[in-house]
Amino acid sequence: MGWDELAQAVASCRACSLCSSRHNTVFGVGDRQADWLIVGEAPGENEDLQGEPFVGQAGKLLDNMLKALGLDRRRNGVYIANVLKCRPPGNRNPQPEEVAQCEPFLRRQVELLQPRIILAMGRFAVQSLLGTTEPIGKLRGRVHHYLGVPLVVTYHPAYLLRNLPDKAKAWADLCLAREVASAQAG
Numbered sequence: 001m002g003w004d005e006l007a008q009a010v011a012s013c014r015a016c017s018l019c020s021s022r023h024n025t026v027f028g029v030g031d032r033q034a035d036w037l038i039v040g041e042a043p044g045e046n047e048d049l050q051g052e053p054f055v056g057q058a059g060k061l062l063d064n065m066l067k068a069l070g071l072d073r074r075r076n077g078v079y080i081a082n083v084l085k086c087r088p089p090g091n092r093n094p095q096p097e098e099v100a101q102c103e104p105f106l107r108r109q110v111e112l113l114q115p116r117i118i119l120a121m122g123r124f125a126v127q128s129l130l131g132t133t134e135p136i137g138k139l140r141g142r143v144h145h146y147l148g149v150p151l152v153v154t155y156h157p158a159y160l161l162r163n164l165p166d167k168a169k170a171w172a173d174l175c176l177a178r179e180v181a182s183a184q185a186g
């Protein structure tokens, strides 16, 4: 499947029960030749209504973090997606069977994009992509891989909004990701 077919498959997906409560699927946004792929958990209320990832308060913080790296979701260099493409009602945690149905879409996005670095944000995205139950604190600070692509782990921006002191750690994670991305550039 190419990008357009994949986007179409997501838009018409009825593989799990989230399709009955969603307003929009949230495929992803950004440069389809980006070096950076940012992966979050699942759409929240605003994302479900607008069909775009990270458009709420957490998204504003994410945009500022990206800006500090010279990246902009409306320009080149970055693509933003979630593990789940539909909003879990009431923002409940995604269920394992929902992840199992939905993750192939993200896999294909990674295959098409072939980014230099994946930044996985928040416990849920991190644990789903790495297939582990280890907490973020134990996984930060080193390079993992997803489908052969280097992956760096960091806190979710919604968590950072509630835990400002951890912003310094998140900045260190972004710097590690930037180092890995530049090393990939050769």
Ligand code: URA
Residues within 6 Å of the ligand: 040, 041, 042, 043, 044, 047, 052, 053, 054, 055, 058, 082, 122
């Ligand atoms: N949180 C996420 O993980 N993803 C979004 O798109 C919005 C909030």
